Amino acid sequence: MTAWRRLVLAMVCGVAVAGIYAAQPVLAPMSQDLGVPPGRAGWIIATGQLGYLAGLVLLVPLGDVVDRRRLIGAHLAITAGSMILTASASASWVAFSGLAATGMFAVVVQTTVAYAASVSLPAERGRTIGVVTSGVVVGILGARAVTGALAEVWGWRSVYVVLAVLSLSLAALVLRVLPPEERRSRSAGYVQAVSSLGALFRQRLFLSRGLIAFFLFASFGTLWSGLSLPLADAPWQLSESQIGLFGFVGLAGALGAARAGRWADAGRAEPVTGLALGLLILAWVVVAQLPWSLWIPVVGIVLLDFAVQAVHVSSQHLLTTAHPDRVSSTLGSYMVFYSLGSALGAAATTAVFTAHGWAGSSLLGAGFAACALAVWAADRLLSPTRPNLPRRVSGSCKGTTDLRGRHDGAPLSPG
Incomplete structure (x- = not known):
């Protein structure tokens, strides 16, 4: 796990989580453009959070069943598509669908951290997790400033277009520069992985x-x-x-x-x-x-x-x-x-x-x-x-x- 690979994984986390929080600084113009009443504007952010919760239960266990490197690439590509859907939405329900999907597949963050932990040497696992999860904080806090600046110049839709381009670029980069995992064993299956969460x-x-x-x-x-x-x-x-x-x-x-x-x-x-x-x-x-x-x-x-x-x-x-x-x-x-x-x-x-x-x-x-x-x-x-x-x-x-x-x-x- 080289410094360059840690940086790539941190960027994946940052871009993925930024998709959830990108609406915060542009909530007013976004809700106005989509015809969402001011009293319900909070649902623009809540929809992404609900999608994220669903993804934690339904998508994250896949990382214990299939190859995580390919799963990260696939989730980033789907996230890019959902952001394009949000950016091109002319009706509120279309935007909400894109936001929900963006939140759901933002759980690529957890798959990324799990991948980083699994391919790191035991003596370096904590260091790797620390660097990779720093990307999450950059995405949460940095999105507040960067997306506001983008929206002032090109409008709120440009925020999601830029994030979509970054997601697609990272999907290709992940598959090219990251090594495959070498696991001794895998879970019995997806259903078993989900059902074991209660334990x-x-x-x-x-x-x-x-x-x-x-x-x-x-x-x-x-x-x-x-x-x-x-x-x-x-x-x-x-x-x-x-x-x-x-x-x-x-x-x-x-x-x-x-x-x-x-x-x-x-x-x-x-x-x-x-x-x-x-x-x-x-x-x-x-x-x-x-x-x-x-x-x-x-x-x-x-x-x-x-x-x-x-x-x-x-x-x-x-x-x-x-x-x-x-x-x-x-x-x-x-x-x-x-x-x-x-x-x-x-x-x-x-x-x-x-x-x-x-x-x-x-x-x-x-x-x-x-x-x-x-x-x-x-x-x-x-x-x-x-x-x-x-x-x-x-x-x-x-x-x-x-x-x-x-x-x-x-x-x-x-x-």
Whole structure:
């Protein structure tokens, strides 16, 4: 897994997730052009999120059945077609169909992360996941600024045309430059892969990391879905393009957390999680100063995005190590918590801000972070002897192999 291949996979994640969030900065002109009433404009974004949830259940398990490299290429090509459908829509129902398909096939992100984990050496798995998932954050935060600029020059439809071209280009690049997987075994079949998802929710490691992700991204969604409200309000009254620049501020912190993958490779995923969640609470104290200062909260935003990404990378490293035989299904199920948490934060922050201002939203975000920290602490107390350091044993064919115990202490096959 060379640096160039990591970059390609990060670009896949960024473009795929940008398709879901591209409508946020152009929501007003998009809804007006398509004849969507203002009170229902939120469904333009919600449709993509619902499609994404469906894809997590229906499409991600395919990665445990078929070749992931080809699956990534196919999903990117279909995503390009759905974006073209959205860009050319003259009726709202056509645009909604394209947005739903775009969201559904955006789960190529999880297939990409699973592929990256499976082709990486065990000692580099965390580093690779950290770099690849940084593309997700670039797509989420960068889309806010870049799509707004494109829309101002060529209109909102140009956003989806550009993303479609990028998706098709990446589909060809993936098939050309990425190596095929070498799996020892595959799942019995698609139906079995989907039906096995329920068993994950009975495992403490998966459930604890899922609950942490739920509260973690509820806190993340509270910031990024509500930040534009105080920035557009008095005393700042910033324009949409000025507000979009705060996305680049968040990128600084999120990209810095790519280092968390190296910490996970060194066996420090658990303590890094606890420290990052404590940092997340502290970040909200700083972000809460927004009504009185515009620059102090910038530091808080950097810290917040750093903490969120550090926890996210650590969780994915632990889960892919614990379930090497069904990485796609595990990550897809984990991301269900992510989606639900993000939706909760987005819905709650607007209501709380309306009633209690930014101080209320900040307290809400810090509360979600505290809940995530409580889940982590409770899990550590219930299983204090869970191994944290990856053990390496000599392999007869491939040098060293990463061998981790299950959360309950039962050994796994080398992953």
